[in-house]
Amino acid sequence: MSAAISIAGVTPEHDLAPGDRVQLIAMVRELAAAKRTFAFAGGGTDLDFGNAPRALDAVIRTRALNRVIEYAPEDQTITVEAGMRFGALDAVLAEAGQMLPIDVGDRAQATVGGAIATNAFGSRRHRYGSIKDLIVGVEIVRPDGTLARGGGKVVKNVAGFDLPKLMVGSLGTLGAIVSATLRVFPIARATGAIALDVPPRHSLTRALLDDRALDPMAVTWSAESGLVLTFAGLEAAVDAQCTRVVTAADAAGVRASVLDADALARVLAREREVRRRGAWRATIAHAPAAAQPLPLAERATQIAYPTLGVAIVSGEAAPFTLADVERARASANVVIHAMPGRVRGQLDAWGPPPPAFPIMRALKAQFDPHGLCNPGRFIGGL
Amino acid sequence: MIDAPVTSDLPARFAAIVGQRNAISSPSDLRTYECDGLLGLRIRPEIVVLPATTDEVAACVRLASEAGMPIVPRGAGTGLSGGALPVAGGVIVGTSRMTRILEIDLPNRRMRVQPGAINLDLSRALAPAGYYYAPDPSSQSVCTIGGNVAENSGGAHCLKYGFTVNHVVAARLVTSDGSVVDIGSWNGAADALGYDLMGVVVGSEGLLGIVTEVVVRISRVPEATRTIFATFPSTDEAGAAVSAIISNGIVPAAIEMCDALAIEAIVAATGVDWPLDVGAALLMDVDGLAIETEHTADAAIALMQRCGSLEIRAPRDAAERALMWKGRKSAFAAMGRISPNYHVQDGVIPRKDIAAVLREIAQLGRDAGLRIANVFHAGDGNLHPLVLYDAAVPGEEARAEAVAGEILRVCLRYGGSVTGEHGVGRDKACYLGEQFSADDLATMQFVRAAFDPRALFNPDKMFPTPRLCGDVPGRYVPHPLETSGDVGRG
Numbered sequence: 001m002s003a004a005i006s007i008a009g010v011t012p013e014h015d016l017a018p019g020d021r022v023q024l025i026a027m028v029r030e031l032a033a034a035k036r037t038f039a040f041a042g043g044g045t046d047l048d049f050g051n052a053p054r055a056l057d058a059v060i061r062t063r064a065l066n067r068v069i070e071y072a073p074e075d076q077t078i079t080v081e082a083g084m085r086f087g088a089l090d091a092v093l094a095e096a097g098q099m100l101p102i103d104v105g106d107r108a109q110a111t112v113g114g115a116i117a118t119n120a121f122g123s124r125r126h127r128y129g130s131i132k133d134l135i136v137g138v139e140i141v142r143p144d145g146t147l148a149r150g151g152g153k154v155v156k157n158v159a160g161f162d163l164p165k166l167m168v169g170s171l172g173t174l175g176a177i178v179s180a181t182l183r184v185f186p187i188a189r190a191t192g193a194i195a196l197d198v199p200p201r202h203s204l205t206r207a208l209l210d211d212r213a214l215d216p217m218a219v220t221w222s223a224e225s226g227l228v229l230t231f232a233g234l235e236a237a238v239d240a241q242c243t244r245v246v247t248a249a250d251a252a253g254v255r256a257s258v259l260d261a262d263a264l265a266r267v268l269a270r271e272r273e274v275r276r277r278g279a280w281r282a283t284i285a286h287a288p289a290a291a292q293p294l295p296l297a298e299r300a301t302q303i304a305y306p307t308l309g310v311a312i313v314s315g316e317a318a319p320f321t322l323a324d325v326e327r328a329r330a331s332a333n334v335v336i337h338a339m340p341g342r343v344r345g346q347l348d349a350w351g352p353p354p355p356a357f358p359i360m361r362a363l364k365a366q367f368d369p370h371g372l373c374n375p376g377r378f379i380g381g382l
Numbered sequence: 383m384i385d386a387p388v389t390s391d392l393p394a395r396f397a398a399i400v401g402q403r404n405a406i407s408s409p410s411d412l413r414t415y416e417c418d419g420l421l422g423l424r425i426r427p428e429i430v431v432l433p434a435t436t437d438e439v440a441a442c443v444r445l446a447s448e449a450g451m452p453i454v455p456r457g458a459g460t461g462l463s464g465g466a467l468p469v470a471g472g473v474i475v476g477t478s479r480m481t482r483i484l485e486i487d488l489p490n491r492r493m494r495v496q497p498g499a500i501n502l503d504l505s506r507a508l509a510p511a512g513y514y515y516a517p518d519p520s521s522q523s524v525c526t527i528g529g530n531v532a533e534n535s536g537g538a539h540c541l542k543y544g545f546t547v548n549h550v551v552a553a554r555l556v557t558s559d560g561s562v563v564d565i566g567s568w569n570g571a572a573d574a575l576g577y578d579l580m581g582v583v584v585g586s587e588g589l590l591g592i593v594t595e596v597v598v599r600i601s602r603v604p605e606a607t608r609t610i611f612a613t614f615p616s617t618d619e620a621g622a623a624v625s626a627i628i629s630n631g632i633v634p635a636a637i638e639m640c641d642a643l644a645i646e647a648i649v650a651a652t653g654v655d656w657p658l659d660v661g662a663a664l665l666m667d668v669d670g671l672a673i674e675t676e677h678t679a680d681a682a683i684a685l686m687q688r689c690g691s692l693e694i695r696a697p698r699d700a701a702e703r704a705l706m707w708k709g710r711k712s713a714f715a716a717m718g719r720i721s722p723n724y725h726v727q728d729g730v731i732p733r734k735d736i737a738a739v740l741r742e743i744a745q746l747g748r749d750a751g752l753r754i755a756n757v758f759h760a761g762d763g764n765l766h767p768l769v770l771y772d773a774a775v776p777g778e779e780a781r782a783e784a785v786a787g788e789i790l791r792v793c794l795r796y797g798g799s800v801t802g803e804h805g806v807g808r809d810k811a812c813y814l815g816e817q818f819s820a821d822d823l824a825t826m827q828f829v830r831a832a833f834d835p836r837a838l839f840n841p842d843k844m845f846p847t848p849r850l851c852g853d854v855p856g857r858y859v860p861h862p863l864e865t866s867g868d869v870g871r872g
Contacts, residue, residue, distance in 0.1 A: 074629035074734045075763075097631065119573060130573070132581055133548050140825075148825035149818065154730045156762040157799040158534045158585050159806055159817050160844070161826040162547065165581030169573065186631030212512070212605040215671050237674040287570025289489030308572045309490075333571045350575055356565045359557070359832055360576045366828035379576045 005059050007039050007047050008349075008377060009341050014058035020065065021081070021147075021178050027060055028176065029145030032372060039374040040172045042114030043085060045106045045276065048338040049118055050171055051349045054376035062113050062176065068092055069179055070153065077136065079153055079181040082113025098184045101128035105275035113177040119169030122271060123218035123230070126307050128185065131168050137181035138164040140174070143373035153181045166363075173378045174367045188217070188232035193264045194245045196227040197255040200292070200304050200311075204252045209307060211248075214241050221304040222274075225267050228259070274302040278314035279340050282325075285310045286332035293328040294320055314338075322347055353380035392449055396431050396473070399441045404432040404479065415456070415474050420464040420809050427454070427468035434479045436554055436562055436594040443592065444560025446473045452841050453558070455588040457498065457529025460521045462726055463807025465532060465587045469841055475592055477528045483507050484595065490570050492551065494597045497528025501535075504598070513600045516543040519803070520711040527596050534585030536803035538636040538710065539667065541761035543601065545803070547584040552597035555583060555590070558834040566597065582829055587805050588840040590833040606672035607635070608679040609665070609703045611695045612686045616661035617641050617756065621737030623664060623689035624760040627682050628733050634682065634761060635667040638710050641740070643720065643755035644768070651716030654709040660692055664760065665710050713757040714768065721753070721770035723779065727786045728804035729793035733763040742792050743767050750785045752778070764802035765793070791816070806844045812851035814844065 004011055018024040031038045036057040041047060043063070065081035066088065072078070073096035080089060086100075086107045093099050103122020104110035110120070116138075121130045128134065137151035140163070150163025167177055198204055200221045208214055208229065217232040231241045242258060249256035259267065275281070286293050288309035292301070300319030304311040313319040325334050329351040336349040353360070357380050364382045367373075376382075397405035406412060407429045416424040428451070433439045446453045452472035459466050468474055477498035485494040488511055493504060501522040504515035518537035519525055525535070530546045531553065543549075552566030552574070566580030567573060574580060583590050614620040620639055627634065640648065640663045645656050656663060664686070668679045683694055697703035717724040731739045740756060747754035747769070758766040767789050771782035790800045790813050800806070800813045815823065823845060830837060830845075842850060 072732060072734065074625060075732045076628065077732075121572075125572075129544070129548060132578060133544060142825060146821050146825070149822045150826070152730075152797070152799050152817075154732055154763055154798050154802075156536060156540070156545070156730050156759070156764045156802040158536075158545075158803055159799045159801050159810075159814060160822070161829045162534075162582050162585055163825065163829075165547070165578045166829070168578055168581070170577055174577075185633075210602075212602060213671060215605075215674075233671075234674055234677055236677070237671055240673050241671070285571035285573065287490045289487075290570065309570060310572050331569055333569070333573070333575050335575070354564075354575050356555075356563050356579050357576065359563065359565075359579060362832035362835075363577055363829065366832050367825075382576075 005041060005044065005047065007041070007056060007059060008050050008052045009048070009344055010053050010056045012039070012056040012059045015061070016058055017061045017064060024060065024062070024065065024176060024178065025141050025145055025147060028141050028143070031058055032144050035370055035372065037372050037375055039377070040113075040117070040176045042083060042111030042117070043106065043109035045104070045110045046114060046118050046337065049349070050377040051381075052344055052376065053374055060176065062111065065178065073098060075155070076184050077153060077155060077181055078184050079137070079179060080112055081179045082111060082116070082177040084112045086110050086112070086115070093184055094187065097187050099187050100134070100182055100184050102131055102134065103271070105272050107272070112180060112182070116168055116177055116180055117170060117172050122275070123220045123305060126219050126305065127217045132165050134183045135164040135168060135180055136183060138167050139178040140167060140176060141178055142175040143368040147178065151181065155183055171374065171378050173364060173374045173382055175373060190235035190238045191230065191232045191264070192238040192242045193228055193230040193259040193267070194242050195225045195257050195259055196229070196245070196249055198227050200301065200306060202227070204249065204254055205306060208245060208248060211244070213244060216241075219305065219307045220267070220271065221306055222267070222270065222302060224270060227306070228267055230264070271303050274312055274314055278338060279316050280319055281312070281314040281336070281338040282319065283310060283312055283335045283337060284328065284332055285335075290331065293332040294324055294334065350379040392445070392451070393429055395445055396429055396442060399445065400431050400433045400438050404434070406430040406432070415459070415468060415476070418456070418459040418464060418466040419462040420467065420807065423464055423467055423808060425468045425470055427474045428471050430474040430476060432476045432479050436556065439475060439592055439594050440556045440560045440562050442473065442475055443556050443558065447559055447838060451838070453839050455528070455532065455592040455840070457526035457532070458524050460525045461529060461533060461805060461807065462728065463801065463805040463809040465805050465807040465840070465843060467808050477526060480594065488513065491600050492570065492597055493600050494595060495527055497526060497531070497593050497596060499527050501525050501527060501530060508600055512603050514603055515598055516549055516601045517546045520714070527598070528593050531584050531593050531596055532586065532588045533803070533805045536759065536764065538638055538759060541637065541759065542633050542635045547581060549599045550580060550584050550596060551599055553580060553583065553593040554595040555593055557591045558836060558838045562594070568597070587807060587844050589830055589844055591839060604669040606675040607667055607669040608675050609667050609697050609706060610679060610683060611656070611697070611706055612664045612666070613657055613660040613692045614662045614664070614690060615692060617740045618737045619690040620662035620664050621740060621760070623686045623691065624736055625734050626685040626689055628761065630681070630685060632678055632682055634678070635669040636665070636759070637761035638665045639663070639756065639758055639760035640665070640710070640713065641756040643753060644713055644757035647716040647720045647755060648709045648713050650719035652705070652709045652712055654705055656709070657693070665706055710757070717755060717768050717770065722772045722774065724771065725769040725782045725786045726804070727765070727767045727769065727789050728801050729765050729790050729798060730802040731763045731765060731793050731796045731798040733761070735796050736760060736763065739765065739792060739796055743789055746785050746788050746792070750781050752782055752785055754785070759802070762802070763798065787813070808843055811842070811844055812846050815846040815851065
């Protein structure tokens with residue numbers, strides 16, 4: 001049994017681990033009937049995410065719901081239970097030469113359900129989109145214990161409202177994710193990467209991203225490696241693109257280095273580590289062409305995705321002042337994934353709610369009229 | 383509820399908002415708005431308003447809301463599921479005067495448009511800069527972005543590039559009390575804070591509000607595109623080729639299939655020189671990097687040959703390529719050349735089952751004594767069987783409807799969906815209850831209640847109700863002809 005679990009600093013009285021969906025439904029029903037508050041946990045890799053729940057009687061772990069329900073490689077879709085860990089999923093998909101291009105901080109521990117609830121993404125979003133673009137179906141247990149489905153298992157489907165998308169990034173405030181159907185992709189035959197010694201914003205970056213003869217899978221910037229362009233596809237195409245980048249860099253007087261497999265693996269490992277560690281961790285998202293809105297964070301940026309306009313800052317010391325965050329939130333989304341306990345209460349993890357907040361509050365009230373499900377953890381106290 | 387008398391001064395009050403000539407209430411002028419692309423159902427609305435600004439839309443909605451009047455948003459009226467079908471006593475809010483492109487932001491790859499902007503006009507405006515708007519429904523030269531948002535429109539090239547929902551990042555929404563709400567990512571951030579309201583509004587078929595501005599993602603025109611046209615002895619071989627291509631990890635920009643009957647109609651209507659003595663044809667686009675496109679196209683051709691293709695052609699030039707795609711995109715209208723009437727169906731199946739499902743559909747047609755043409759998005763398993771009939775022959779129309787319904791049940795049996803892109807609308811509301819359980823539908827109603835607690839927007843659409851479907855919502859109700867024994871099933 002693991003150590004006492006804590007959700008954004010709050011330790012619940014009960015730590016429940018249903019063995020299957022039937023038990024999960026029964027537990028939610030029982031808690032709902034007793035008007036007790038509850039939250040869900042997958043791999044437990046992002047438990048500090050969000051504000052502290054107002055109340056928390058129980059945490060329900062989905063880790064035993066870890067089966068592959070249906071895998072159709074020829075359809076490039078897979079339906080898995082929410083507690084399936086990425087490591088195990090990768091192994092299943094790799095047998096058919098496929099992969100799910102969602103990047104998480106801790107592949108061994110993180111679960112599919114957790115990634116959906118937190119809208120996890122990383123560098124491959126540049127090519128493949130986010131979970132919102134990959135999820136085609138979902139099963140949830142509503143806060144009242146009712147099992148409900150949205151979407152389906154086919155890749156194209158406009159029947160009914162898009163509940164799968166509604167669940168992405170909802171941080172378990174609308175119910176528990178039981179299973180999901182996701183699009184998967186072939187593993188590229190070849191991968192290659194070039195590191196360019198440039199700051200996060202540089203004219204060369206813009207020129208390369210506008211070049212129609214380049215189609216990177218991922219574009220990442222880090223203090224250690226500079227700008228890393230990763231290409232994936234046919235070997236000849238990967239080689240041609242790498243050569244093209246090196247030529248452009250030479251012409252611009254920028255140092256470029258071809259990363260071998262080990263070097264690329266180190267870059268990816270570093271990307272995961274940044275998203276896993278640190279007493280402080282925040283995601284700053286802004287219009288890609290706009291300047292980084294948090295001047296202090298520019299120095300603390302560990303990983304940035306320039307084409308997405310996303311920077312991840314982390315560290316043991318505060319990477320910004322509270323006033324900086326407030327100012328930045330006028331033009332950007334600054335979401336705190338982890339913060340020291342002493343700061344909780346002074347710093348809202350989400351910032352001011354958006355104009356559409358009344359609709360979000362109404363949604364929450366429809367799904368969870370008694371406010372039992374992860375209350376207060378999400379934006380605006382939802 | 384809907385039959386309540388409408389306050390007599392309402393037309394004047396709507397006219398005061400949008401101007402006299404943009405408030406249509408004379409019976410003869412209302413005829414234009416009695417139906418959308420689902421031609422079989424016609425209902426006269428009480429009034430049609432054509433506002434020009436967000437404020438005018440909001441004022442119209444507020445007025446309707448105060449009067450308890452149902453509101454039906456309408457774009458170009460090309461929808462095939464009756465999503466823009468009027469509600470008796472209701473107001474149609476049309477976006478035909480809100481057609482402007484408001485802003486092109488190339489550095490952030492976004493574009494802001496009014497909802498009445500025509501889909502193809504976006505790509506036309508972007509072409510000089512080497513960009514385009516990816517979703518390309520066959521009706522793209524006439525359909526509007528607002529309508530695309532409502533229906534989550536697809537199109538041939540959605541196989542690789544995704545549907546409307548993958549390309550819309552923000553919208554200004556007028557909700558049922560007339561308030562104006564910005565949803566989605568207006569500040570350009572990769573994700574909006576909070577619940578993904580934008581993701582839910584796309585495809586909500588006008589039940590959650592009216593969008594008055596839409597921000598879309600724009601895409602760079604690929605370096606190279608190769609088009610391949612291949613013919614096959616039957617849909618079995620063509621279906622196998624599609625499965626082989628997809629399962630080999632090839633992601634074409636589009637793969638469209640036409641069966642013999644569809645080819646016959648397309649040739650008659652457009653003059654493309656496709657052979658008439660084949661069982662099926664595939665039209666495929668491969669795009670991306672030039673170096674990769676060459677290889678991918680060659681690999682796909684090899685797979686087609688292995689699956690028994692008869693002939694493989696590449697267009698000689700851009701004009702011939704355009705003609706091939708014109709042939710495909712005008713396929714529905716071309717049916718008029720081979721049949722007095724036809725019923726367009728839209729269902730989805732797993733891609734691996736295309737050949738098997740097409741055989742079942744053919745059998746349904748034979749049993750009912752009706753011809754069925756197939757022209758569809760094979761790459762994503764989105765079928766469009768066209769059930770041909772002659773309305774002048776007593777009973778044929780009802781038989782065609784029954785067959786079209788049975789086709790949806792075949793799709794569901796294979797684990798598919800009753801609609802891939804045309805929407806549920808009024809046409810398929812009763813089938814939604816066969817795809818989803820009562821609990822699933824009740825959960826979707828939570829979403830509706832959050833946006834529109836009085837269900838003023840597009841009532842009688844999408845959700846099965848006792849009024850539309852009989853006493854038990856969602857349960858199949860046999861057509862009277864079936865009950866009387868005039869029509870058999872299966």
